[in-house]
Structure formats: C-alpha cells, structure tokens
Amino acid sequence: MILGVRWIAYKGKEPDILLMTTKISKYSGSGGPSTPSGPTGRLRRRRGSNEVPPEAIKENGSDLLVNDINKYKSMLIRTYSSVWMIGGFAFIIYMGHLYIWAMVVVIQIFMAKELFNLLRRAHEDRHLPGFRLLNWHFFFTAMLFVYGRILNQRLANTVTSDKFLYQLVSRFIKYHMVTCYFMYIAGFMWFILTLKKKMYKYQFSQYAWTHMILIVVFTQSSFTVANIFEGIFWFLLPVSLIVINDIAAYFFGFFLGRTPLIKLSPKKTWEGFIGASVTTILSAFLLANILGRSQWLTCPRKDLSTGWLHCDPGPLFKPEYFALPEWFPWREIPILPVQWHALWLGLFASIIAPFGGFFASGFKRAFKIKDFGDSIPGHGGITDRMDCQMVMAVFAYIYHQSFVAPQSTTIEMLMDQILMNLTLEEQLDLYTKLGQMIQGRQFGESYLNN
C-alpha cells in the first residue's frame, strides 16, 4: 500500500504511523516503487511490516534490529515476486514492441477490473444482471477506438503485401470511427433500456464511474502505446525515472527525513522529495546516455512486425563530443542531445508525478479503501503500482509530440491521407505531379539565382 510504505520511505521515525500500518497487515508490502520494483524496495517494505513493536521504532534505524524471522520470510517472498516482475519486464522489452503492447493491454485489463469492482455494491448488483457485462462492453469499445487510432497506420503498413488483407484493413480504418461510435451508442441504448425503477441513482453513478475509469485507464495506456511505437526508449525512460524517484525518495527520507511534505501522506518529507528530485534528474541524464546507444530502443516501429530494427536513429541520438577540463580522466565525453530532453523528463518525474500518488492516496482516504486490489501478492493492486506512471506517460507523450518530433505532424497527416484514401494508381499519379511541381520550383529558383 502506497500509504504504508511511502510513509516509512520518507521518514522512519513516526511510531503512530507504523501503528496504523499494523492494521493493513496483508498490504504492508504494497505501495512500493512502480513497475518494475527493484530489490531495495524489499528493504523498504520490511520496515513497513506490522510486526515491529512500537517502542522499538522511536530509535532511528533501529527497526532493522527488531525484525524477526517472519519479516525476513515475507521480504524473501516479495523479493522473489519482484525479481520475477523485473525479469519478466526485461524479457518483454527484449521481445519487442508488440509484446510490450500486449503487456500494457494486460495491465489495463487488470486495472479496469480492480476499479470496476471498487465502488460496486453487491446488494444492488443482484437486481441488475448483465450490468457488469455493460462495463466490459464499454471497455472493449474504448480499446477498439484507442488502439485503432494509434495503430491503424502501422497495421496498414504490415499488410501491404497481401492485397485482400490490405483492402480489408483499409476498410476497417476508414469506418473505424463509425464502428466505435455505434458500439458506444449500442451500450448507451442498452444502459437506458435496462434502467430499473428505484435503482436509477445507482445505475447512473455506475455509468459515470465506468466512464471515469475508462478515461483514466485508456488515456495513460494509449499514450504509453504511442510512446512505445515511437521507440521503446520513450517508454522505458519515463518508467525507469518513476521507479528511481521512488527508491531515491525512500533512501533520502530514511537517512535525512525530517520535515513533513503534505498532509495527505504524512510520512513524506521535504528532504526525501528534494533529494529524490536531484537524483532523478541526474540519473535521467545518465540513463538517457546508456539507453540511447541501443538501436533496439531508439528506433521507431513503423509496422506490427517483431523482427530486429535497423534505422537511422536521428540527430537526437548522435553523440556530440564535449571537451573536458584537464583533471578529468577522459579527454572528451559523448553527450547525446537527447540527454537534455531527458533532464526535463526527470524534472517532471520528480516534481509533478508524485501528485499522481497523492491523488490515489486522497482517493483511497475519501472512499475509505485500503487498497485498489490484491492482484500482486504482497504489493496490493495494479492501480497502486501505476498511479504515478499514469501522469508520467501522458507527459512523456506530449513532450515527445511537442518538442522531439514537432515538424512531422502535418507531413504525417498528409501522408496518412494519401495512403489511406487514394488507390495505388492515384498515389503514383500524385507522386508524379508532386515531383513535377517540386522540380519546377527548383528549376525556377536556380534559374533566378543564375
């Protein structure tokens, strides 16, 4: 549980907070760093364990002395599951874009399931059979809409070889919005036709709740997937920054934590916050250098294939060499221009992204929920893992669109129009006309210059 562990993370000295954590025995481990969790996260959770007697906690750093065998055992279990999570995550990164997309979809489904179940009331639900199905209908419609928009061009590029499939896919792309709209309208009409007397308020609240969940879940996942296909770098870097921010905040709070940060999360401290910010920005700078050297991570994926990628990474990933002062062991350092962008991502991750965590904490307090779910043993639910990630994914996408890849928008739009709406003969025709026009202008210019 985020509350439980982050409290310990930033400030290890509050006995009353640790007492509160005793109430949430099952969830003592939850709320650690977001996916993937590092091994140090386990140490953090050990401290959040309920079995520490209150009197021992007052001495800073003495918690470790009073751990008994059970805590080591639970830490071992959590370490074991975290290692599997990190290993699985690394494996999926290695496998490629399509598998990462599949992972995002799976995470989404679990998040949605948790959140759908959250504010449901079993009593009313018995009177309304088929209402749960409506939620999943809207979920499926949203998935079709969002991923159809992001991936339709890439889908078209994948099936260019097969004429029949290409026609099918083009038709699907053309009527994509209408399809999704009619599916939504079908769900809307279904909702209205199943309104039951005396249950109106519950049904409308559930309807609004469904919409809010789908917006929250799909906004971040759609932006995440868009990032992935622009290059795994733009997915991996923000995610890692959030994890690094959490871990660093824990350590700084542990050693230096003194001034509370916000009433919502009493264990967070200003020292942890500031220390984590500096660490995150620095590691963003370094991590971008390391990640940017791999073509697998930096190349965009233009279709839905799964093979190796080779591309010209672009000017952002070409190292520039800066001369260093005399006393440095290396004569020059290679700096990738993307590292400066990474600094901004790090700044955002350290300052704004924790607000996603505050929002989730406040939400849980407001509705008196301990945890969003219990999918991950020892960690709580998936939403607990993803709260800060959501804010970060949206920012990473918007940053990428605005500052990293700005010029190509109109060109991309026109290319999409050309590829989707014209037949091959028309495209060739357009191509020749465009060539003529450009050559005419070039000719005209050179003629003028001469």
Next chain:
Amino acid sequence: MQKDNDSGGPSTPSGLTGRLRRRKGSNEVPPEVVKANGNHLLVNDRNKYKSMLIRIYSSVWMIGGFAFIIYMGHLYIWAMVVVIQIFMARELFNLLRRAHEDRRLRGFRLLNWHFFFTAMLFVYGRILNQRLANTVTSDTFLHKLVSGFIKYHMVTCYFLYIAGFMWFILTLKKKMYKYQFGQYAWTHMILIVVFTQSSFTVANIFEGIFWFLLPASLIVINDIAAYFFGFFFGRTPLIKLSPKKTWEGFIGASFATILSAFVLANILGRFQWLTCPRKDLSTGWLHCDPGPLFKPGYSPVPQWFPQWFPWREIPILPVQWHAAGLGLFSSIIAPFGGFFASGFKRAFKIKDFGDSIPGHGGITDRMDCQMVMAVFAYIYHQSFIVAQSVSIEVIMDQILMNLTFEEQRALYMKLEQILQEKVFGES
C-alpha cells in the same frame, strides 16, 4: 410549477407546437381527466392559454435569433455555441453542488471554471488551429505567433490541466475528501458531455453550415412530429422512463423526419452560404465549388405520378440520400438522449436542469437530444462524406497550402520510399 412542465420538450429552437405539448404535461390537469385520451384540450383554462402565449413569444424570439445568427455566419454560430456551452456548464456545475460543503471550500468553483477554460482552449485549439493559421497568413509576426501557439498547443493545455490537478490535490481538506472527489469526477463528466457535443458541432459548422443546420432541424422536426402523432393517434406507451411517449408518436415521427430530411436537404443544399466550408476565420460571403454532393442529378418523375404534376424531372441532390440516413438516426437513436436526461433527472430527483429560458427550463433540457445528434453528424460526415471527396486535387491543394517547400520535399521523399516498397513488393 409551470417551469416544471417544460422539461423534455423539443430542443432548440422550439417550435410553436412544442407549447401545445407542454400544455398536456401541465400539473394542473386533474388526474381523472387524463385517463380520457385526447380530452386534455377540453379542460384547459385561461391560464394555460396565457402561458402558451408567453412560451410562443419566447420561442419566436429564439427562432428569430437563431435564423439571424445563421445569416451572420460561421464565426457567430461558433460564438452562439460557446455561449450555450457556458450556460449548460454553469447549470450542470450547480446541479450537484451542496451549499453546506461549499462554504468551507473557497475557490472550488474557480477550479471548475479553470478546467472549463482549459477544455475550451484544448478543443477549439485543435479544431480551429489550421483555420486560424490561414487567417493570419498576411502578417508575418502574427503568423509566427500563431504557429508557435499551434505547435505548443498540447503542452499548454496539458500544463493548465496539471496545474488544476495539483491545485485540486493541494486543496483537499480533511473530512471533505469524498465530496471533493465526487465534485472532481462530476466536473470531468460535465466537461466531457458538454465539450464532446460542442466540439463536434463546431467542427460541423466549419465544414459547412448545412452540416449543422440539418441535424439540428431534424431533431426539432422529430419532436414536433412526435407530439402531433402522439396527440392524434397515441395509444401504446413507449418506455417506462417517459410515460407520455407512445409508439404511434415514435413511428409517425420517424417517417415524418426521414421524409423531411430528404426534402429539407434539397432546399438547404441550394445555398452556397450553407454548403461551402469555411477555411479561415473570416466573416465575409463565401463562394466555392460545392462539390459533387450538391450538384443536382435530374431523375425523371416515375410514371405513376399524376399528369397535373408540374415538373417532369425532379432534381435530386446526392446529399439527400445522406440526409435520409441522418433522418433515420435522429428519429431512432436521438430520442435516447432525451430518455437519458429524463432518467438522470429522476435518479437525482431534479425537476429541471435549470431555469435559464423562461417557460422552457434550462439549456440542458433543450440540448439533450441535440448532443447525441451532433456527434453522429460529425462522425457520419467524416466517414462517409469527406472520405468520398478526397481526391488528388484536394490533397495537392493541402500540400501546397500547408507545407513549406522543405516540407514538401520531405513529403515527396517519404512518398517515394513507400511507393517504391509497394511497387517492388508487388512485382
């Protein structure tokens, strides 16, 4: 009490007969008279005639104002939509607010309007940025400013939203969490509902006033026709949510709507002012080539038409068939917007969404069916109409207008690459 009768009446602009329908729903009709079908009119007293007169008077003003704005043009229609939006949002924001909690949370209402402004900037920035750029092409300084704005539009809106998000979190007060989160969710739902339909409406307007006027009129015609058919033939109730609606009214209105869609499209399609798209934000007269949809194809009158029929051929604009599709949708699906609003009002025990329009209730009461229709009209237009009219000339125009020379060359290179892959892939 009179105000309460008017909820769920026809949407903007309300027709004359809408008043008659409301008279039936008046609370002053004694219950025993209601049972006799069609007897309502006989027991009206003088007060109802008076209130009908007031409603006719305000309806005439609404229709007149609407027609005037259509005449003035796209920019003014947009302004009207924005004004309607602001009123709708205000009504809906006030709806589930509780005065007791609000006293302790200063500045919370301001947060709602902050999100409203952010949403407006985002939505209208996306729809109108290209047209804004086309308006200021003459002045280089303004053009640079506008291009900069367009480039950083998403970032600006995102940071405005994040600022509101952080403000919300920092003002969370102990013991008020649930109320505040409820209000936050409510704000988001309102903004989505209001801005989805208005953004699609504005997108329709700038594609040609025809695509805004036709759907709006179809909803009005559907309401009026449903009233009359229900009045004369109504017998079988339609849905538990709205007990006064009948199947006869529904089916009769469907026929009437589809027929009038067909006819209305012909009438409206002859005006260039209504059919031409607006490529910038100017306000002058429009001249354009309306496109193949609005060129009349003359089909001969079928044999069984009587001899005295003056025309031997009827001009059919191809757009009329599209209009029939729109008419079908508006008669069958759009009333569900009205059912949704009725159900919502019952769920939260509200009589009306507001009282902006005297004698009519709030703006949201007028706009409930319009919302569903506006979204459909836009999606229909994008999928079936724009896609057809995309041709080489249109794309060449876009390339020449929107790209600099370097960008044109970049496009040429990319196209070359893709086409070579395709051609070599096939051979």
